[in-house]
Amino acid sequence: MTFAFHEREMRAAAAHLGRRGFLTATAAASALAFVTAVPGTARAAAGDDRILRTEPFTLGVASGDPLPGGIVLWTRLAPHPYEPDGGLPGVRIPVHWEIAHDERFRRIAARGLATAHPEFHHTVHVEADGLDHDRVYHYRFRAGHWISPVGRTRTAPAHDARLTGLRLGVVSCQAYHDGYFTAYRHLADEDLDAVLHVGDYLYEYAVDAAGGARRYTDRVLPAHFARETVTLDDYRMRYALYKSDPDLMAAHAAHPFVATWxxxxxxxxxxxAVPQDGSSPEEFLVRRAAAYRAYWENQPLRRPQRPRGPDARLYRRLRYGRLAQFDVLDTRQYRSDQAYGGVWHAPGPESEDPARTMAGAAQERWLVDGWRSSQALWNVVPQQVTFSRRRSTTAETYKLSMDAWDGYPAARDRLLDGARDAGVENLVVLTGDVHVGYGMDIKRDxxxxxxxxxxxxxxxxSVTSGKDGVDKPANWEKYMAANPHMKFYNGRRGYLRLTLDREKxxxxxxxxxxxxxxxxxVTTAASFVTEAGNPGLQPA
Known part of the structure; x- marks a missing residue:
């Protein structure tokens, strides 16, 4: 797809109008709008207790992006989370935060004062630092006379620390309307250092009054959820719906999250900048700005990840001593348009064009440069779509997913070349998107x-997407035969528990x-290991 005008000018216009505080683009008979005023334009609250008359911490607490001695803390003030303004006026509200060594807060490690800005939907992002390395902490917030639930988090170890082990959860694809977030309840009970969320934290699709497959009989969801998310208010309220789920709140309160979309x-x-729905490019950038802004507001992310209009740098690097380096990718914002309309299609000149990119040139360089300087035993790449090849059949004529790395084979080859040239011996790619569990060897060819x-x-x-699922999907035998590097394939819902040590x-x-x-x-369907210095899957 080509644009009839310049994307650069559209981005500049979006950012410029966003700073003025209001941006619209007309589509059919409706308008899209979002506010991007800078913090500080609203007056401060005169009396917190008069404003916060009911519980404001209805969406719980969260933490994320651990650093050595540092962590991001998150919450949102929303006495009425299913209302567009959360039940609060457009004023700044002071929020006190505390971090303690113990869950009773007898030994305080750090405390401070943050501000819940109405421009950021009264969300709070605290970048706490000066903490001990590789340490469990407990945290909470206070606004007015209300005290939040207590969260548990953990900082990262020093970059040169020689860790003996690391335990992670990996999750993706949590369509609210497809079922309950039971997987998160079990994840909350796991002993983990962090959780990696590799995309589809929410879905833009309508959620009916009964909560879709949840079939509520004890509640009725407001009618504004029964439409696709388009505006900033739509996305913000959809996050409120998802984050009001008690199982998701429990997982966030139990572990720090590292998230990518x-x-x-x-x-x-x-x-x-290419939409699927055929809307105009300038209209789509307005929608993208709204979605990116709401994502940042509702995740425990740092200031460098905050969007500027329709752009945000979400890719970033985290290190866990000399055991593991995590290069978190964004494979949506910079990719070339999908070949052959994005459907499953036989490989051909369009998909195999060497100019096609999945991550963009700048992110590709950043990734390979990071590998060159890595001192970690394991180089782990949390990202979104299936990296390894998936043939649809053993027949001579077969199809591949044009939305996955199979639709961008030259880009995949460039990254594998970069890993080889950088001397990466223990490459682990973590993926979501497809609503099934796979275990695959990454082949050079x-x-x-x-x-x-x-x-x-x-x-x-997936956590829920695709509803209940089955152990062996209908194409199980065909996939396993057509892809000998595929060692595991399961269609149930759930999550991945990953354990890294010096050997495997x-x-x-x-x-x-x-x-x-x-x-x-929850049960364990299968377990596999890959040994340090010996890439490839083996049954555990």
């Missing part, structure tokens, strides 16, 4: 089954029997 945080299968294995890909299934990385595929009814138990 995929497509549904904005719109299904978008590519860069996927067309040759005897090609060297150069890394390992663990694909986590272990993946436990944690699955649920159902998500359309609450409270299902």
């Amino acid at each position: 995929d497509d549904h945080e904005l719109e299904n299968n978008y590519a860069g 996927f067309t040759d089954p005897d090609s060297p294995t150069v890394g390992t890909e663990f694909v986590t299934t 990385t272990r993946a436990d595929y944690r699955t649920l029997s159902a998500v359309t009814t609450p409270g299902a138990p």
Whole structure:
């Protein structure tokens, strides 16, 4: 798809109008609008207790992006979270925060005062530092006479620390209307250092009054959820719906999250500035600015990740001593448009064009440069879409997903070349998106089954998307035969538990029997390891 005008000028106009505080673009008979005023333009609250007459911490607390001695703390003040303004006037509200060594807050490690700005929907982002390395902490907020739930978090170790182990959760794809977030309840009970969220934190699709597959009988959701998210208010309120889920709140309160987005945080299968729905490019950039802003507001992210109009630098690097380096990718914002309309299609000149990019030139350079300077044993890449090849059939004529890395093979080859040249020996790619669990060897040449294995890909299934699922999807035998590097394939919902140490990385595929009814138990469907210095999957 080509634009009839210049994307650069559209971005400049979006950012400029955003600073003026109001941006619109007309589509059919409706207008899109969002506010991007800078903090400080609203007056401060005169009396917090008069404003906060009911519980404001209805969406819980969260933490994220651990650094050595530092962590991001998050909350939002929203006495009435399903209302556009959250039940608060457009004033600044002071919020006190505390971090303690113990959950009773007898030994305070740090405290301070933050501001809940109406321009940021009364969300709070505290970048706490000066803490001990690799330490568990407890935190809470206070606004007026209200005290938030207590959260538990953990800082990262020093960059030169020689860790003996690291435990992580990996999650993705949590469509509210497809079922209950039971997986998060079990994740909250796991002993983890952090959780990696690799995309589709919310879905733009309408949620009916009964909560879709949740089939509520004890509540009725407001009518404004029963439409697709388009405006800033739409996205903000959809986050309020998702984050009001008690199981999701429990997981956020239990572990720090490291989050990156995929497509549904904005719109299904978008590519860069190219929409799927056929709307005009300038209108889409307005929508993208709204979605990106709401994402930052509702995640425990740092200031460098805050959007500027329709652009945001979400890719970033975190280190856990000399054990692991995490290069968190964004494979949506910078990608070339999908080849052949983005559907499953046979590989051809359009998809194999060397100029096609999945991550953009700047992010590709950043990733390879980071590998060159890495001192970590494990180089881990949390990202969104399936990296390894997935042939649809063993037949001579087959199809590949044009939305995954199979639709961008030259970009995949560039990254594998970069990993080889940088001397990366233990490459682990973490993926979401496809609503199933895969375990795959990353081959240097996927067309040759005897090609060297150069890394390992663990694909986590969805939290709810796709509803209950089955152990063996209908195409299980066909996929396993057509892709000999695929060692595991399961269609249940759940999450991935990852354990890294000096000898191996272990993946436990944690699955649920159902998500359309609450409270299902969790089991381990399979476990695999990849050994340091010996890439490839082996049964644990």
